[in-house]
Amino acid sequence: MLIKFFKPYISGNELKYIKDLFDNRLDLSGDGKYTKMAQEFLEKKYHVNKVFLTTSGTTALELAVRLLDLKPGDEVIVPSFTFSSTVNAILFSYGVKVVFTEIQKDTLNIDPKDIKRKLNKNTKAIMVVHYAGVACDMDRIMKTAKESNLKVIEDAAQAIESKYKNKYLGTIGDFGCLSFHDTKNVTCGEGGALYINTDDKKIIEKAEIIREKGTNRTKFFRGEVDKYTWVDVGSSILPSDILAAFLLAQLESIDEITKKRLKAYNYYKKLLSKYEKHKIFRIPKIPKYAIHNGHIFYVIFSSEKDRNFTMDFLRKNGVQATFHYIPLHSAPQGIRLGYKASDLKITENVSKCVMRFPLYADMAKEEIKYVAKVFEEAMKKLHGK
Numbered sequence: 001m002l003i004k005f006f007k008p009y010i011s012g013n014e015l016k017y018i019k020d021l022f023d024n025r026l027d028l029s030g031d032g033k034y035t036k037m038a039q040e041f042l043e044k045k046y047h048v049n050k051v052f053l054t055t056s057g058t059t060a061l062e063l064a065v066r067l068l069d070l071k072p073g074d075e076v077i078v079p080s081f082t083f084s085s086t087v088n089a090i091l092f093s094y095g096v097k098v099v100f101t102e103i104q105k106d107t108l109n110i111d112p113k114d115i116k117r118k119l120n121k122n123t124k125a126i127m128v129v130h131y132a133g134v135a136c137d138m139d140r141i142m143k144t145a146k147e148s149n150l151k152v153i154e155d156a157a158q159a160i161e162s163k164y165k166n167k168y169l170g171t172i173g174d175f176g177c178l179s180f181h182d183t184k185n186v187t188c189g190e191g192g193a194l195y196i197n198t199d200d201k202k203i204i205e206k207a208e209i210i211r212e213k214g215t216n217r218t219k220f221f222r223g224e225v226d227k228y229t230w231v232d233v234g235s236s237i238l239p240s241d242i243l244a245a246f247l248l249a250q251l252e253s254i255d256e257i258t259k260k261r262l263k264a265y266n267y268y269k270k271l272l273s274k275y276e277k278h279k280i281f282r283i284p285k286i287p288k289y290a291i292h293n294g295h296i297f298y299v300i301f302s303s304e305k306d307r308n309f310t311m312d313f314l315r316k317n318g319v320q321a322t323f324h325y326i327p328l329h330s331a332p333q334g335i336r337l338g339y340k341a342s343d344l345k346i347t348e349n350v351s352k353c354v355m356r357f358p359l360y361a362d363m364a365k366e367e368i369k370y371v372a373k374v375f376e377e378a379m380k381k382l383h384g385k
């Protein structure tokens with residue numbers, strides 16, 4: 001049996017909505033019928049003040065950082081245990097310093113205590129990453145941000161539908177960034193969204209301009225100016241309406257997708273928890289304040305050797321298990337920024353010991369049972385029974 005690491009879910013309406021664009025000769029560029037519908041869907045369902053679809057989670061992060069208006073010498077606190085895009089977004093602002101921060105062992109999310117340690121007069125923002133769609137400790141983080149007058153960007157790339165207490169992730173900080181990459185719960189191949197959690201018109205207008213190549217074309221389309229022109233430095237961050245049509249169909253199935261993913265997650269947990277007693281690995285606990293979306297099922301091994309053995313064993317038996325992230329502070333670009341591996345010991349250790357299991361909405365019970373059976377064989381080999 002071959003168990004793929006991920007498979008995108010198909011809701012059934014994707015092609016119908018795309019066909020509507022062609023049948024009715026609608027515009028295929030950005031900000032068309034389906035972009036507006038997808039944005040409105042997100043605004044209503046997740047109570048967001050303003051949503052802009054973007055071409056990726058990466059460009060949503062870049063746009064969010066641009067809106068902070070950072071200056072050379074400013075510092076941004078960010079976890080090292082994340083995808084490169086979180087930190088690239090900061091480094092596009094010339095002279096801005098990235099301050100890598102430790103994670104908590106239970107959630108692998110940024111450690112609020114370490115944020116406080118890393119604060120200084122140059123700190124302007126905190127970027128948090130809701131790893132595996134499980135919320136960071138947002139009350140503590142927002143309290144620190146308020147006390148020190150810092151902006152907060154939530155990298156909610158993995159966190160659609162997830163909540164911190166009763167609030168949807170991405171809506172708590174100043175900005176939230178979602179990803180609709182193929183590997184995410186909801187996808188359009190490549191795509192993303194920026195949540196703007198303020199009704200400050202200047203910020204919203206600035207976002208409109210940056211994503212429209214630095215022009216005020218959005219204003220022109222609304223009839224607010226009689227011609228459009230170059231007004232700021234910008235980029236091309238609007239996805240085509242073809243992608244937005246695909247995305248809307250996916251978004252409309254989000255309840256079903258989340259339910260199915262959580263079912264698969266809980267089944268994994270049930271099948272694997274009996275092997276936890278050997279202390280070869282642990283299944284992370286979800287904090288009481290978090291309602292998650294079943295984005296990732298992962299375990300943390302006690303040693304890198306056991307993690308690598310198990311991952312190889314699963315792969316040899318057709319199960320595409322994997323790991324991430326190589327910590328950013330000890331990656332070649334992180335070293336170039338002046339960091340060394342020993343600066344963040346928890347992050348280094350976790351990264352060597354994490355293993356992710358295949359998980360997708362349509363995963364059959366039989367597939368999960370097969371993965372659990374192969375995993376059981378690996379555990380038997382490891383603890384010698």
Ligand SMILES: Cc1ncc(COP(=O)(O)O)c(C=O)c1O
Binds near residue numbers: 059191
């Ligand atoms: C935590 C995190 N941030 C940012 C991104 C980037 O999203 P995208 O691939 O849509 O650019 C990802 C994607 O894997 C991610 O996991």
